Amino acid sequence: MEINVNVKSNLRIQAFYLFFIIVSMQIGVGILGVPRLIFSEAKQDSWISILMATVYIIIVLFVMLLTLKQYDNADIHGIHLDVFGKWLGKLFSTVYILYFAIALYSVLITYIEIVKVFVFPEVSNFVMGLILICLTIYGVLGGLRVIIGVSFVFGVLANWILFLLIHPALQIDLAHYLPLFQASFVDLLKGAMASSYTFMGFEILFLVYPFIHNKNKVSISSILAVTWSSLLVLAATMLAIGFFAAAQLERREWAVLVLFKTQSFPFVERFDYIVVAELMMVVAPSLLFLMWGLTYSIKRVYKVQQKTTLYITSALFLIGTFFFEKHFETQQVINFANQFGLWLIYVYPFVLLPFVLLKKRLNKRKGARSS
């Protein structure tokens, strides 16, 4: 395995697309349920929690970029190899691979659950799993360019559902936001922690960084992406808090989806069905990127053909959709993914950076001595 990734020129992408990559990874099924989670911790001061989370994520992004800039064109696995050596590096990379797998699985079963709750109570997990896995396999076979295309096109196409929120937005009660600044600092922190699952996804930067052509635009593109996702989550949360009474909101699992129910037109009465279907366009890019990250990482670390792992893992995920049919089981998976991701995404970059810098300094000293 090489530390730096040698990317063919026809596979390189513009940093512009990084915006869509990160937004499509961050915004998924999580945004539908996050208002309740944040609200139950920080109450009407949830917006402060989201802003705190955003600032923290931007700091993490800077640390990630600083780490990546120490190399010519490396990704997380190359860095692991360089810093921790062959065996320990492989171990850390495997943790990343496991994270991709568990994140993919949580997205998969959450979407299936939403479909079961809102549209088809009777549909079997297998059928829903099958179509989602089919979509994933077909997309991932196209390679990174196609996956980025999917995130871009779907990311633009799915935005029309935001207009459906205008109607509920006009009916909010501003009194729900008052009084301001009631939550304690600990509550705010807890609220920020509650949003961590939704905001996961920017770690894909560690993998796609070598593929980006104009590296100087990476930071602006990724920060804009994180800001946009935060704005969406902020808007969704504020809308939910303003629209629902506190007691109502705490009992709504997917509060944002319920908001869509209020909108109706002379030819379409219930938009939540259409929105749940449209959500497939929101979920698909996440699935594709996570599957790509999983198979690509295995290829990088263990030198297994990407196609082989794609088919095998897809089959395993399909079998996996049979289990965890109950709501609390799904929640357990999500919680596990959340805990896993919390350490790996929000804390680990701070651990990695000193090692990278130390290693670089050592290398430099070695180089100076040998010359």
Place this chain on the structure above:
Amino acid sequence: MRKRLKRSSKNIFPLKIDELEHLLMREFTNSPDLGFSKYEHQNKKIAVFFITYQVQPDKVENLLLTPLLESKKDWSNTSILNEIPLNSGKEYQLLEEILSGLIIGKVMIYLEDETAVVSYDFLNKEKRSLEGAETESVVIGPKVAFTESLVTNLNVMRWNIRTPDLAIEEITIGKRAPREVRLLYLKSLANETDVNTMRQRLEDLEVDQVEDINVLMQYIEDSSMSLFPQFHTTELPDRTSYAILKGKIAVLMENSPSALIAPSSFFSFFESTEDLYMRWNSGPPLRLIRFISMFISVVLTPMYVAAVTFHYEIIPTQLLISIGQSRAGVPFPPIFEALFLELMIELLREAGARLPTKVGQTIGIVGGVVVGTAAVQAGITSNILIIFITISALASFTAPSYQMGTTIRLLRFPMIVLAGILGLIGIMFGMCMLIIHLLKMTSLGRPYLSPIYPIHFEDFNKALFRLPQNFQHKRSVSLSLKDSIRFSKKKAQEKKDIDE
């Protein structure tokens, strides 16, 4: 085949006239088509031979035989070539060349004991005259269409693009029955990689024969499993010349009344030449209608099936009542009802396409009106579904490219089945697969969905809508042409103050 070719590619001359006749008669299996006449002139034996119906006989007599035989000269190959006042004279030494020359209508002269045959062109090709376009009819603008004759088509193209910059390359394809193919592009504009790729694909073709340019398209397209056409075939010369002037590549083929344009993006299939001829604010909205109608055509019937089968909560109560009333007597589930009606529309279209125009209209009335009404009255289908099906059928016919229209019509069937199985989720799954498929596709190695992905905002101006001419100062970026500027932006958009 290989063996015979080897033998015939040897130089067989000099030989006696009788030997030559014997040889040719064997090659042509004693066909009476081969006219082989022997003359004695100034004590020298001369043979003139040609295929009788491939040449113009009176011209051969007047222009060739008369000066040849009436002169008192002692002919040799060089003196024939010098003194007969025709410009197409050539010498051939190989039997293979002689045979292929005879087939396309060359007249050969052989003087006994010479080392070569002299040939003159008196090609007599039956062709029809130029006519108006049939499949791509236009309201305004040139209406002339290509014909089956390559020479006529090239003539039209040369008159359309009157510049020596227009490169016309000749490529012969087909091993057993070769056909002439021409590659047309602008030397100063077209992307060289694209031209090379196209030339390579044409030259690498190892097939017995290629029947038509639509078959050629299938041989050289990027992905043969896809439902979507990857190259545009058009029968309009002006459309072809616009494509060439935009920097694309066109391919013309002997005996095919259409041209192939490459690279083609998904959106170029919805362009009509009328978009250019109409003013910028009245033409392109029509293109928008075509995009919308494509979407309607794919989604409308599946939406109905999904809503009526699974999600009647979506339909507002008032509408639900009328749909319910019209569906009350229908004994089939919506999916079968929809598939049945879609099939019937396809049946009508197919019957209309095969029948003569006059009978076709009758079929339309009988099939559309009589059977449609009868089906509703008999309670087999609901009349609301008939409205939806008719709208989506109409919408699919708005695509200016017949190939794309067919693709859109075919796409409906899997969509209806998906909608019947999984409702809206099924439709969305179909749409996602469709978009991923389009993202994966390429045309001549260029992304099919450009300028949407990879995104080129500058090209939206051409692919999706069209701004006034003074904003068209740039050429298409996604084609990466040699010259990307059409005219100076500054001059075209100069602003004047009031009363200046």
